Amino acid sequence: MNKHIEKYLDDLRDAMRELDKSTIQDALADAEDHLTTALQVETEEKPDTDKSELVKEIIERYGTPEDIFEQYSDIEEITTPVFATSEKAEETGIWGFCSVIAEPKAWAACLYMTLSLATGIAYFTWTTTGLSVSLGFLPLIIGIPIALLFLLSFRGIGFVEGRMVEALLGVRMPRRAITPGEGENWWARFKIILTTRSTWTTIVYMLLLMPLGIIYFTLIVTLFSSALSLIGAPVIQYIFHEPFVDPGIWIPFYAMPFVVAAGGTLIVLTLHLAKAIGKLHGDFAKSMLVS
Amino acid sequence: MSVSSTVDRKFSRELSSGITSLALLAILSQAEEPMYGYRIAKEMSSEDMDFQLIKQGALYPVLKSLERNELLSSRVEPSVSGPPRRYYSITDSGREALKRWQALWDGTCNLMNRILGGDTHE
Known part of the structure; x- marks a missing residue:
């Protein structure tokens, strides 16, 4: 990459450091795309002009890092992630506690936790396959292109996981996929990707999502099925004439309302738990998937 | 930085924020084929390059937000x-929005010209 552009991108990263990490990554991706394309087009149109003059002019027209910082921080203020908007006026007391049942964010977190079993297993399988195949082939000449392809696929999957985290957990994640070292030859690219921190944290994240996914899935399924069986206890006992727990525990009639209420409470508690785990997991995903 | 240049910058940023969306829709509605960021940026500069309504870097967040609102599509x-390169084209709802915004713009221009004492339409 041109050294003026590289310097500009460094300055831009510096100027934007107080903004959200994902916003910075998007802004850098936009700037890099624009500046390299502009340089390439201008060089073709004016082959006689000095290249470093052209770059300076292009950067001047793109705007100073401070301009770009202001522009992106304005836009960030008005665009919020999909479910992050459910921050309405805080209600207090018991009603406020129960209103979680109407919160899209809590249900979306449940959905994420359920899906994470499948995605966790898929990521784990793909990552371990990729790493072992790459390591196995590394002594051979075809080893490095294979390793490069796997590393690129990890970054791609990391981006998709990030979009899912933003949509379901409401944590702002990058909206543009960036592939480091684009336009370089494959050897230089391999080295750049290998030395990028987020490549490795993405791999660790993908491996960790399997145990996490199993825990999340088990929690959601156990808690919801327990809650539903408590709520459904009268139906089981008085309509199907089956005992509440198999061998033979019958709930006395006067206790029934309490059992049903306990089921409802368990659903509310589960939703609160899902929301809290969703928040924690979103922050964890951000620290691992965003460079 | 002097006070006047700070307020000037703030004013020109606030002034351009809405106009940029209108200009982008207008440029893309006249374009015969989808355009990528740098070409749109060139269309938005005046011939002599002296006057710049907005910095080119400010286009991208606006393009993204228009796309999120489904007024533009891209591939x-x-x-x-x-x-x-990411190529942008205008969608049907983008064209409808352009019509409405154009009317709003015309109204604004007439009003501003009258207030600033430029010319009188009525």
């Missing part, structure tokens, strides 16, 4: 040399 295509 990525590889380029012969250099990085792949």
Whole structure:
């Protein structure tokens, strides 16, 4: 990459450091795309002009890092992630506690936790396959292109996981996929990707999502099925004439309302738990998937 | 930085924030084929390059937000040399929005010209 552009991108990263990490990554991706394309087009149109003059002019027209910082921080203020908007006026007391049942964010977190079993297993399988195949082939000449392809696929999957985290957990994640070292030859690219921190944290994240996914899935399924069986206890006992727990525990009639209420409470508690785990997991995903 | 240049910058940023969306829709509605960021940016500069309504870097967040509101659509295509480019085109709801915004713009212009004492339409 041109050294003026590289310097500009460094300055831009510096100027934007107080903004959200994902916003910075998007802004850098936009700037890099624009500046390299502009340089390439201008060089073709004016082959006689000095290249470093052209770059300076292009950067001047793109705007100073401070301009770009202001522009992106304005836009960030008005665009919020999909479910992050459910921050309405805080209600207090018991009603406020129960209103979680109407919160899209809590249900979306449940959905994420359920899906994470499948995605966790898929990521784990793909990552371990990729790493072992790459390591196995590394002594051979075809080893490095294979390793490069796997590393690129990890970054791609990391981006998709990030979009899912933003949509379901409401944590702002990058909206543009960036592939480091684009336009370089494959050897230089391999080295750049290998030395990028987020490549490795993405791999660790993908491996960790399997145990996490199993825990999340088990929690959601156990808690919801327990809650539903408590709520459904009268139906089981008085309509199907089956005992509440198999061998033979019958709930006395006067206790029934309490059992049903306990089921409802368990659903509310589960939703609160899902929301809290969703928040924690979103922050964890951000620290691992965003460079 | 002097006080006047700070307020000037703030004013020109606030002034351009809405106009940029209108200009982008207008440019893309006249374009015969989808355009990528740098070409749109060139269309938005005046011939002599002296007057710049907005910095080119400010276009991208606006393009993204128009796309999120489904007024624009985009697709990525590889380029012969250099990085792949994202090509933008206007959607049907983008064209409708352009019509409404154009009317709003005309009204604003008439009103502002009268207030600033430029010319009188009535």
